[in-house]
Amino acid sequence: MIRVVLARLGQMAFVMAGISILVFLIFFATPGTDPAARIAGRNAAPEVLAAVRHDFGFDQPLAVQYVLLMKRLFVTGDLTSFVNRGQKVVPSILQAVPVTMSLVVGAALVWVVASVAVGTLACVWRGTVVDKALMILGLIGISMPVFWVGEVANLITQSRYHDTWLFSWVPGLGYVPLTQDPVGWFKALVIPWVALAILFVGLYGRVLRASLVEAYGEDFIRTARAKGLGEGRILFRHALRTSMVTFVSMFGLDFGLLVGGGALLTEVVFGLQGVGYLTYNALQNLDLPVIMATVMYASFFVVASNAAVDLIYAALDPRVRLARA
């Protein structure tokens, strides 16, 4: 077991080192990305430009710059932004995490509950109008990009119908800390949760329905029926449980991606200052230290969620457990 964990950690470090070198090289290989003049300010005199170049270490060899950057990110933790000078990158990410977590965990709850309901109902009534309607709705949900859903939601709730009884409760865009005002937190996040969850409800509902239908054709269901189990028990204890394997692996990866900053568009549209928003701004300003830190943070979550999915697999599906043993 320890060997497995160590191997996993080794893989993780390897992947992250590779990504960091790639990001670093892309940043310096792209023409026009030299940050010195942008840091120095418009119409800076050549002497000022040279002084800034020296202060920020841009006159050093690339390899040295890379090592210094990594040292300041991982060892001393005092890496500062190129754009908002003096802003420490690590604390600013840590401070953005609760925002992203609030958004992603809430949305995940919405989409897990809704998609299990959609998938199960569609399977129970498979072939009927209900099934077809749910699947078409799911497809529509998948086809709507989240930034569009978000903008339309904002248009309706913030602009066109904000003054009506229906949406007058909607607070202005932005994040309200949970510890400061739980009700405000909920109000500020409920629309973003739904907007972010719509795509996943559609996707997961369809996938779950497909694997449920497939499971109903398997031998163990026939055995359960032969044992005289009730339909409800068969559905929830046997069919649904094994069908959750695909569901869980997808969930693990998506969740990891979103926590790592994949909810970027949702955060930007709803003005939530989370990790995705930070990444978006850093990309817009070509702020290398922040880009590097957010990419490292995101890759950590993607790699870690992969590992977690593997473990949960075993817990869910006896066949996986048996194969390993």
Next chain:
Amino acid sequence: MRLRTLLTTSALALGFAASAVQAAPDRAELMKQHRGGTLKLNAHGSAGTIDPQINYEAEFWQLLYTTNDGLVTFKKVEGKDSNDVVPDLAEAIPSPQDGGKTYVFKLRPGVKFSTGKDVMPSDVVASLQRVFKVSSPTAGSFFNGIVGADDCLKTPATCTLKDGVIGDDKAGTVTVHLTEPDADFFYKMSAVHASILPADTPAKDLGTTPAAATGPYMIESYNPDRGMKIVRNPYFKQFSADAQPDGYVDGIEYNFGLDDQAGVTAVANGQADWTFDDVPTDRLNELGTKYPKQVHVHTLLAYYYVPMNVNLAPFNNVKARQAVAYAVDRKALVGLFGGPNLASPLCQQLPAGMAGHEDYCPFTQKPGAKWTAPDMAKAKQLIEESGTKGAKITLIGDDKAIPKSIATYMQSLLRELGYDVDLRVVSHNIQFTYIQNTNNKVQISVSDWYQDYPAPSDFLGVLFSCASFHEGSDSSINISGFCDKKIDDDMKKAAATAVTDRAAADKMWAQVDREVTDAAPAAALFQPKRVDFVASRVGNFTYSDQIHFLFSQAWVQ
């Protein structure tokens, strides 16, 4: 600002006193009625460091003008007078001595920093040294005329300016020596970078730590990802209503996060009082019809232009450049910017309202004072004469909505003129430095320039003088690479004349403007306007040409 009035110090002091007396009872009454509350501002993103001597973003200058002061500053009023320089921490605008090479500032007694310490001449000396020590963006362009600045630029760490800036704490004076007379000296000293900070302020970028304030407000906390909290400076006592009037609101909260669309919606809903970002053009109609009383439109001392590289084919041929200037349909471009209410066509390099601006438009159907319509026939004829037809051109655009639409328009126009044109759209944040560097071999691009101070030299001198051209550097603001010996001499003469006779100098600058416009290193497109949209509860919206919305003058109750 006219220098003549500046030179007669006594008259100015008198005028200042009279206006203060007139305004005083009025202001006191208003202050009683409206004092209090919190002004809620929004911007899509923050704007970097809040070190007053380093930050170079309009977003924060607007704020730093209410927290910090220099020896002199722009008058904080609505209208044309807002371009005038008035004494701030100095008692009066000093008369020039030694033929305009020496100025002796006397500090106002009793002004305190937000730390409780008095503002002393030694603080002024340290602040001007600090400009160089922290490599302020304008150290080499605004403050290089101070005696000793050369050494400070070379080795910032040991900067003393010992022969250039001399403080006398006992007499309360600061003497500044210049290497040569500079007509724009007071404008440059009015910039936020010339703010006076306590002498013990660290000689490095303060970053997110607020500097000590001298204005009615001070920054309490700043988080570039979230927002900024500004509170009253407990040590502030109004010392000049013109230079630094007391503020109505008790605090200002600046939120960073909502983009331009969401920002406008928040203001409409009363969730925010004002948003920094430009109002999206598709919202203008809604604002004009639903909230006409909350919208304020003002002309900016700025212009959009198309710099053409005079050192690369095909635009090393003056006829090819003039052809572009003739062909541009400035009315169509004004339309792209939001219509005639938001911009006006411009043919010359000095925008309207700027000193030295005299209406001039050679590149139109009926050449004269104003632009009327593009002259395609003339443009095509010039292209034929230049022999550059069919040349391959790469046009560098920027990915923000309006510059991008301008670039797309320019691409189709250049094609119509017979060029083989590729459009390359570069990220907004990179484009400005990319097009400056000669190594990138940019032939033509779309750019804009906003004034730093209201002097013609800030456009013509900065954008088209030989001194602003640095080969192979990302900081070479003369994007066209234009360097004409005669025009350069004319600029120097105009700058020298301005020291003693501003009016005569303005005439000379007008001539330089015509010369540069004729040589067409850049085709001017239009002059933009600024739209400010404020919440219904905001009263006394005051707009200064230099600082824009004056936060300290607005009230919310």
